[in-house]
Structures are given as C-alpha cells and as structure tokens.
Amino acid sequence: MTVETSAFRWSDRYSVNIAELDRQHQGFLAIVHELNQALATGEGAAVTHSILQRLVEYAHTHFPAEEALMTEHKFPTLLTHCAEHDRFTRLVAKFLEDYYAGKAGVPVSLMLFLQTWLKEHILVSDKAYRSFLNARGVY
Numbered sequence: 001m002t003v004e005t006s007a008f009r010w011s012d013r014y015s016v017n018i019a020e021l022d023r024q025h026q027g028f029l030a031i032v033h034e035l036n037q038a039l040a041t042g043e044g045a046a047v048t049h050s051i052l053q054r055l056v057e058y059a060h061t062h063f064p065a066e067e068a069l070m071t072e073h074k075f076p077t078l079l080t081h082c083a084e085h086d087r088f089t090r091l092v093a094k095f096l097e098d099y100y101a102g103k104a105g106v107p108v109s110l111m112l113f114l115q116t117w118l119k120e121h122i123l124v125s126d127k128a129y130r131s132f133l134n135a136r137g138v139y
C-alpha cells in the first residue's frame with residue numbers, strides 16, 4: 001500500500017516568517033502527519049490518545065506565544081483570533097472526552113478537524129498577522 005507522505009509536510013506556504021511560531025507550526029504539522037499516516041495504515045485508534053495529549057500541549061504553548069505577540073503589538077483582530085484558539089482548545093478537550101467515553105470514529109473526526117484547522121486557521125488567520133508583525137520587527 002502506498003501512503004501519501006507529503007500531504008502534511010512543512011513548506012514555505014505555511015510560514016508566518018517568525019522563527020518561534022514557524023517551529024511550533026512545524027510541530028503541529030508533524031502531529032497531523034503522524035495521525036494521517038496512522039489512519040492510512042489502520043493504526044488511528046492506537047495513536048489517538050498520544051495525539052490528543054500532544055495537541056493539548058501544543059495549545060498550551062503555541063496559543064499564548066501568538067497571543068502575547070499580537071497583544072504587545074495591538075494586532076487589530078486579536079479578539080477574533082483568540083476566540084478561534086479558545087474554540088480549538090475546547091474541541092480538543094471534547095475529543096479527549098469522547099475518546100475516554102469510547103466513542104466510535106474519534107480518530108477520523110479528529111483528522112478532519114485538524115485538516116480544517118490547518119486550512120482555515122494556520123493558512124488564513126495566522127497568515128494574517130505575518131506582514132503586520134514582520135513590519136514591527138517581529139521575525
């Protein structure tokens with residue numbers, strides 16, 4: 001079986017041109033890539049708990065880092081951005097709850113959620129602060 005290995009690899013199109021945040025986004029992509037690979041080989045259920053724990057950790061380190069920079073430089077859509085982060089954190093907690101409750105389909109639903117997050121948050125909302133923060137000397 002051939003498994004798609006490049007779908008969730010880091011590329012320049014994800015870059016916000018701020019070293020620490022790019023590193024954290026690379027970590028996020030690595031998590032999504034791992035879940036995708038596990039699903040492709042029928043191992044989704046086996047990695048779900050560890051994936052969810054790493055997503056909790058990601059949210060605890062990455063969101064405050066972004067929010068601190070946006071707050072410091074008075075990024076205009078800070079509140080909307082924070083609301084998206086809060087929603088991510090709540091949904092990951094809900095996925096963990098469903099996982100502990102033994103609910104079916106958690107790995108696949110989680111994968112769809114992460115793909116959407118990548119497309120709608122990292123590639124849109126996060127990219128929106130790139131030039132604003134770069135213009136204020138944040139790299």
Ligand SMILES: [Fe+2]
Nearest residue numbers: 066081125126
């Ligand atoms: Fe963000």
Ligand SMILES: [Fe+2]
Nearest residue numbers: 062066122126
């Ligand atoms: Fe981000």
